[in-house]
Amino acid sequence: MIKEEYYSEITARFGEVKRARGTFLYTEKGTRLTDMYLENGRAILGWGNGNGTTGTGAFLKIKNIINRGLTGSFETDFAKQLDKAVSDLLRAECRALVYFDTDKAEKAALSFSKRLVKYVPWVGLVAGDNIVHDFECVLITPPLPWTDNLYVLAVRNDITSLFYPEHVSGAILGGLSRSIYDLIAELPCREEKDWFIFDTYLKDYFARRGPYLFPTMSEKNYDDFVRHCLECNLAISPDYKTPSIVPYGADKGVFTLLKNNPWKA
Structure with missing residues (x-):
């Protein structure tokens, strides 16, 4: 899925993004999306003025x-x-x-x-x-x-x-x-212990290397998985060859919808 199509899909489902903070996108329709794409890693430190770190940003x-x-x-x-x-x-x-x-x-x-x-x-x-x-x-x-x-x-x-x-x-x-x-x-400040705590929810879909998540399903099924994740309020990478990123600072609850509604090819 190309990025332009991906963002159009988010807007069609949830309305425009009105605020971004940390690893979350807050939309016009009141949905909080967990951002695991993070602008292709450019927002890996988090959205917002402080970029998730101490200091002014x-x-x-x-x-x-x-x-x-x-x-x-x-x-x-x-x-x-x-x-x-x-x-x-x-x-x-x-x-x-x-x-x-x-x-x-x-x-x-x-x-x-x-x-x-x-x-x-x-x-x-x-x-x-x-x-x-x-x-x-x-x-x-x-x-x-x-x-x-x-x-x-x-x-x-x-x-x-x-x-x-x-x-x-x-x-x-x-x-x-x-x-x-x-x-x-x-x-x-970020270590293996901060990333593997989400493996229980993600291991069926991704192979993880550090904070980076590489899809394990076939490329032909990936767009369907991207849309399924959006239904679960998870915004993963739209590109099969671009890894998603573990949502540092989020709690395990952000994966509850995916856990209760697992994706099947």
């Missing part, structure tokens, strides 16, 4: 920078802040490049390295299906649920090549930096 950071008028394409010190944020995340001195297009980001990554390495929170560095421990550059999907085509490419400082960064406003750079530091703060 990335969106307050963006608001404060906008109030300073730093929304143009001129250079600001927030580029250096983003460099430091990705360096702290990856524990290596890196420069951060920002892209607003998936293809451009991946093409740039492959200009620095023969393999495409991605950073996956609570998993690490992944190239294809393999976890790796070294890199020339890393493609990061920032935990900033603002837009679905914003990427950060972290390139090691000792990689010599020409850089062609896109012009990005200080507000976006500052928000990206803060979102990455929010993630760094949250990484040690």
